[in-house]
Amino acid sequence: MFADGRGSTEIAKELRVSVRSVQRWRRSWWEAGQDAVRSRGPASRPKLNDRLFAVLEEELAKGPVAHGWPDQRWTLARIKTLIGRRFHKSMTLSGISQMLRRRGWSHQVPARRAVERDEAAVAGWVKEVWPHLEPPGRRSGPGSSSGTRPDSR
Template structure:
């Protein structure tokens, strides 16, 4: 298995928005619409949530203002890698696996974990490496196509163009 930046992220300097960031962006847009006097049903359609969520947001907005709908700091255990370390890992992974001494230029969870440990000194479990790749880095799983090394594309094209029509036509 290989891991590569997702097509939507490749070539972009900015990491993708996290789920909490997207949710906050929806609530901020809803506040703008509240202030514009738009109905709850229209807001629900505009931001892509159910009307009950909009009613709940409106109650919070009326009670606490826009600041009541802002994202709060995440609870629970803090991540092992801070943002600076994640960027160091991103730069290291973008160099390719061969630049880090691996034979094939494919990333696996074990290889990424080894690079993370070398670059930051932090040891991550396979599950944490997966969350780092798919969540914080925005990479996705890419499976290489299995093809024989001896495969001859021009011979395959010739066979499809000449032999297959003859076989299909029959006697």
């Protein structure tokens, strides 16, 4: 129990970390005090520093068409390609997403629907076509947990 009456499990859930991490931090705090659990900053330097990120923002402002894509949608995969071409650095999609979020960027969705949108055609597609595209659900009968037995397929 902590001083506020919460256990390691509650703290771990609130911080979205493992219970083991909370226990390790608590033991470090008991043994060495507050300095033992103070943040030492990020584990590594960012791939794009402030100057390079400013250049990336300028490139993003030009739009995807200026960089050879056929439409005006920036996707994480396209931004990854741009970073590779422009800075000769490789980043994961989740790393790019986190970097953009930290810098105040967010994914956008259209504020309004296209004027050309045909609501009746969309409704018909959702009712008639979409159900055939969804994969079938699991069988309700008994099966096998073995990956090599026919029941598991």
